[in-house]
Amino acid sequence: MDVELSARSRQILEAIVEEYIATAEPVGSSAVARRHALTLSSATVRNVMAHLEEMGLLTSPHTSAGRIPTEKAYRFYVDSLVGLRQISREEKKQIIRRCRQSGSGLSEILKETSRTLSSLSNYVGIVVAPSFTADIFRQIEFIRIGTHRVLAILVSTSGLVQNRLIETSDDIPENDLLRMSNYLNELMQGLTISQARERILAEMKNEKVQYDRMMSRALQISEQAVTTGGEEIFVEGQARILDQPEFSDAGRMRDIFRAFEQKGQMLQLLNRCMNADGVQIYIGSETPVSQSAGVSLITSRFVTANNTVGLLGVIGPTRMGYSTVIPMVDYTARLVSRLLSET
Amino acid sequence: MDVELSARSRQILEAIVEEYIATAEPVGSSAVARRHALTLSSATVRNVMAHLEEMGLLTSPHTSAGRIPTEKAYRFYVDSLVGLRQISREEKKQIIRRCRQSGSGLSEILKETSRTLSSLSNYVGIVVAPSFTADIFRQIEFIRIGTHRVLAILVSTSGLVQNRLIETSDDIPENDLLRMSNYLNELMQGLTISQARERILAEMKNEKVQYDRMMSRALQISEQAVTTGGEEIFVEGQARILDQPEFSDAGRMRDIFRAFEQKGQMLQLLNRCMNADGVQIYIGSETPVSQSAGVSLITSRFVTANNTVGLLGVIGPTRMGYSTVIPMVDYTARLVSRLLSET
DNA sequence: TTTAGCACTCTAAGGCAGTGAGTGCTATTT
DNA sequence: AAATAGCACTCACTGCCTTAGAGTGCTAAA
Secondary structure: OOOOOOHHHHHHHHHHHHHHHHHOOOEOHHHHHHHOOOOOOHHHHHHHHHHHHHOOOEEOOOOOOOEEEOHHHHHHHHHOOOOOOOOOHHHHHHHHHHHHHOOOOHHHHHHHHHHHHHHHHOOEEEEEOOOHHHOEEEEEEEEEEOOOEEEEEEEEOOOOEEEEEEEOOOOOOHHHHHHHHHHHHHHHOOOEHHHHHHHHHHHHHOHHHHOOHHHHHHHHHHHHHHOOOOOOEEEEOHHHHHHOHHHOOHHHHHHHHHHHHOHHHHHHHHHHHHOOOOOEEEOHHHOOOOHHHOEEEEEEEEEOOOOOEEEEEEEEEOOOOHHHHHHHHHHHHHHHHHHHHOO | OOOOOOHHHHHHHHHHHHHHHHHOOOEOHHHHHHHOOOOOOHHHHHHHHHHHHHOOOEEOOOOOOOEEEOHHHHHHHHHOOOOOOOOOHHHHHHHHHHHHOOOOOHHHHHHHHHHHHHHHHOOEEEEEOOOHHHOEEEEEEEEEEOOOEEEEEEEEOOOOEEEEEEEOOOOOOHHHHHHHHHHHHHHHOOOEHHHHHHHHHHHHHOHHHHOOHHHHHHHHHHHHHHOOOOOOEEEEOHHHHHHOHHHOOHHHHHHHHHHHHOHHHHHHHHHHHHOOOOOEEEOHHHOOOOHHHOEEEEEEEEEOOOOOEEEEEEEEEOOOOHHHHHHHHHHHHHHHHHHHHOO
16 A cells, blocks of 8 residues: 655645645646646656556546546545644634533533534534443432333433433332432442443342332333433534535435434444544545545544543545644544543 | 416416426426316417416416416415325324334434424424423432532423533532522422523522522522523434425525524524414425525424424425325324323 | 417527647657 | 657537427417
């Protein structure tokens, strides 16, 4: 996969990629010669371009058009990006301001982060909230709603709340509910939510408990409450992909929007991006989300006070302004980590 | 606005509208003559069509194309729809199945309802959840999160939960939190959420309370908790509008997607639809959502056990299958009302 | 009042030449 | 040996023309 290229070829490739990113149109040799400070004639550039095409870094849509970078070229471009443009002070300020102002609930912060990523990059912002199940259990509470329903409220130490309406076969008096929650709060003290779930399942098999009607009922109900209701994902700025000329035909666009609507599936795919540290870049067919559609994905993890991890990033066309988006995602991930660690 | 038309003219208009709904293409006189069982020559139909055009019910994109119904025609068509197609048993079953199966939380039910509306109609489904503030207060609960944060959890009698992380100037011990919630639970007993809010504001001015540090603090915190965090709105199946040929150009589509992204604004607009009972139909420029874009909106209210009302419906192109969508929305609203009233 | 007939209009589609951007190759220059 | 100038060639794009066909409006006849 490593490509050997002379310094000049590399410069020219870089110029082509950047030009194409800027214009979205096939780049001709003369355009490169003109734009590129290094004075070279278009003929020379042509020779180099022919070479680059042989190597699979460029293609031409037809004979008499300019060249278009292939995925491989973007990959090469990104990997050899020496001068990652520093994120501008202006942008930094905006990110800080918008992420800070958005209230103190985790969901609000993350949603606003996603919005901010989208509006600064002009692509689609995504944020996957840290998994609730890795959070540490804080408290469970039961509230009687009508005669056959109990609302179970589950709170984690980081202030996340999950609630679930549970149907019960018969009416449970408030007193019992209180005792049940006391019992469970004791039982799950200090565990993560997923550990708590295991503890419940284990406890259910405990003989002593099986004969205590109240306890076994408590376990049954809490088991439902603890079963995760799916994680949250914030996709913001979808409409911006309509601004990209490459998605102007309806077919490709529909693919993308369909993918965005299936948030559950998207979550699964995005979980793959959570393994590595630092900024991850997926170009074109490498992208787990909607392979067919010529999109790229730039993500980075962030961490919370509990060391649970979330994911944030940007989805855009393959022809994306990598040099500005990459540092932006990087910076935002660091900032959010910092924000969420302040307790 | 009332239009006087002979029976025959009306039949022909109806045929044109239906044909255009089916094909999305300008309808010619011969097509009507052929399709329409009543044997008439195309020439006759032409005369009638000319008349209808004069009356502003039809337009032609150019001389030698067929005719297209105007908004006025759709309005007329919908108003004089005698035979509202009954909703098919198959569809009924599906609606029931999907709305039932979706778990017992209100949000899940409503989201699935929106999905169902979308997939059965092939347009965009929308559901506006009943206003939380009209719900009746059930319980408030405080949980200490870290040293300077309190999580306030507010529950209504219908099992809706609203939680809010509140920053406090100093650390409040658990004991005090418990006393605070007892005091507040007493105070807001039996009120709606919005009444509860007023009660809190009133109580704050009470001199006796102002000198009780704990009480006044309780009021301050609960005031924040009770302030509504915006209502929920579920918009599902957005991608389906891409299937509509009239939205194939990027500009119009962007308008619509932008509108969908601004859920807050949409909510405001949709609130206007809540006043009347029964199925409401907004055609083209009558539609509160995104006027410019040639869309229609069909909505109906639904009610919950507490007599709070929500809204559900379908957004589609002006050229929408009214005769199937209208009874579908109607039926779904009734069904959801029934489901939510079973306590 | 309806309809047949006919001239007319206008779009969509196809064919054709001209233009220009861009290429690849070769001969020449440095 | 590398860079470049020159040149023939390719091919999409544009504008122009023609043709076919769908649909209309009008008039005269049934």
